[in-house]
Amino acid sequence: MLSLANLPQSITNRPNYNRNKMVAKIVHIGFGAFHRAHQALFTDRLLNTNLSNWSICEVNIIGGEQLISDIRKQDHLYTVLEKGAHSEQAFIIGSIKESLHASIDGIEAIIEKMADPAIEIVSLTITEKGYCILPGGSGLDLNNPLIKADLANPNNPQSAPGLVVEALARRMRKGVASFTALSCDNIPENGLALKMAVIDLAKARDPKLAEWINANTTFPCTMVDRIVPAATPETLTEITAILGGVQDPCGIACEPFIQWVIEDNFVTSRPNWDQVGAEFVQDVRPYEEMKLRMLNGSHSFLAYLGYLAGYKHINDCMRxxxxxxxxxxxMLDQQAPTLNVPPHVNLQHYADKLIERFSNPALKHQTGQIAMDGTQKLPQRILDSIRWHIEHHSDFSLLALAVAAWMRYIGGSDDNHQPIVIQDPMKEQLITLVSNSNDGTERVNKLLSLHAIFGSDLPNNEQFKQHVTAHYLSLMTKGAKQTIKNLNH
Incomplete structure (x- = not known):
């Protein structure tokens, strides 16, 4: 297990601050790979300036029990290995002071921690489905099993929104000031999505609670960017070698690039993350749309078309x-025109940098990992851009190809007739539609009937239907590789 005492002297990127003086002012829900390589790393960098004492209490509600158990055994230290195309660098992160898990410590301990006046920020990385909102962001899904359970027993919440609402309810009752609720998830206007989930759930519980939260809590939007593949045994073996034989089961590898743009809208004090590379702005949306469409949209495009062709990793696609x-x-012809970015942002440079990042051979970012939960990713990554092009009478054929590739992917078989295991919140509905339709135009039309994904406008747009159908039939008869080759000529 990792400790500062057993590290080789060659590992110089380690905490140079007194960890006993750290104060846990942040509760973070969702102690996963991305958070370890992003927000916790920014917080560690700020601690290393010796101008901050902010630290984090990590929380997992469902899953990740072993990770919490392991991190406790090594005094909440872990390794981030930044892997570039030609070099790598290990950092020992010490910004975590404590940790809690619902199944280990009980949900009550987590709620009480969040209700503690010392906590000024509750942050989250819980993925799109963790917000329990309806597809298209039209409100809280009151039929979600977790939300139904939370409304039946609000003192014992099972969802992240339920946890936040119950903690805020206790702060209200005790006369304790609210915290800032900070979403760090990769979804459009993530702060507004979190606010919607929390306020809607509070209204269903007690309208006065909803009024108090609305008046006293802020929900800043953020844009987070760093490619962080899920940890693999190979990653951990590599980290062990770099640490001179010291094992770190909590270690994670990522790319060197990192970005964090934060709406400066805190009801509390906040860490000066901008001193170590983050950026506080008044409006995050231009940065968010740039990243969601150019990076994430391209990632999804490559994930589906790459997986179908047998490419396991994004860098395999780029070869x-x-x-x-x-x-x-x-990126340049069909995503960039839809954006309205600040004058200092060069989209050609951004696209070139993305190609470089995607091509990094040191990062084994699995196409199958990116392809998960497509029903929740397609609307903001691809479909919003398509709607812009329809409105502006411009070409969206490659964006339509991404939609067709997703449809082929959820068919459950790649171009080499290998089975695909679908992981998606709408999995059962997707499987039913695929099973009850003939492959080809009929299947495209069946899938386009999913109002939660495509709305009513896109299925009724003939140009959209024609593009998607033509691409689907090409993928079905020629495969992904040949379809792309043909489009390049």
Whole structure:
């Protein structure tokens, strides 16, 4: 197990601050890979300036019991290995002071921690489905089993929104000031999504509670960016070698690039993360749309078309010149025109940097990992851009190809007739539609009937239907590689 005492002297990137003086002012819900390589790392960098004492209490509600158990055994220290194309660097992160898990410590301990006046920020990385909101962001899904359970027994919440609402209810009753609720998830206007989930749930419990939260709590939007593949045994073996034989089961590898843009809208004090590379702004949306469409949209495009072709990793796709050429065309010709970015942002430079990042051979970012939960990712990554092009009478054919590739992917078989295991919140509905339709145009039309994903406008747009159908039939008869090769000529 990792400790500062057993590290080789060659590991110089380690906490240079007194960890006994750290104060846990942040509760973070969702102690996963991305958070360890992003927000916790920014907090560690700030601690290393010796101008901050902010630290984090990590919380997992469902899953991750072993991770919490392991991190406790090594005094909440862990390794972040930044892997570039030609070099790598290990950092020992010490910004975590304590940790809680619902199944280990009980949900009551977590709620009481969040209700503690010392906590000024509750942050979250819980993925899209953790917010329990309806597809398209139209409100809280009151039929979600977790939300139904939370309304039946609010003192014992099972969802992240339920946890936040119950903690705020206790702060209100005790006369304790609210915290800032800070979403760090990769969804559009994530602060507004969190606010919607929390306020809607509070209203269903007690309208006066909802009024208090609305008046006393802020929900800043953020844009987070760093490619952090899920940890693998190979990653951990590599970290062990770099640490001179010291094992770190909590270690994570990521790319060197990191970005965090935060709406400066805190009801509490906040860490000066901008001193170590983050950026506080008045409006996050331009940065968020740039990242969601150019990076994440391109990632989804490559994930589905790559997986179908048998490419296991994103960098495998980028070794195929046809894939590399077409994804750059997608970024610059069909995603970039939909954006309204600040004057200092150069989208050509941003796209070139993305190609470099996607091509990094040191990062084994699995296409199957990115392909998960497509029903929740497609609307903001692809479909919003398509709607812009329809409105402006411009070309969206490559964006339509991404939709067709997703449809092929959820068919459950790749171009080599290998089975695909679908992981999606709407999995059962997708499987039913696929099972009850003939492959081809009929299946496209069946899937387009999913109002929660496509709304009523896109299925009724003939140009959209024609593009998606034509691409689908090409993928069905020629496969992903040949379809892309043909489009490049």
């Amino acid at each position: 195929d010149e046809h894939y590399k050429k077409i994804v750059l065309k997608l």
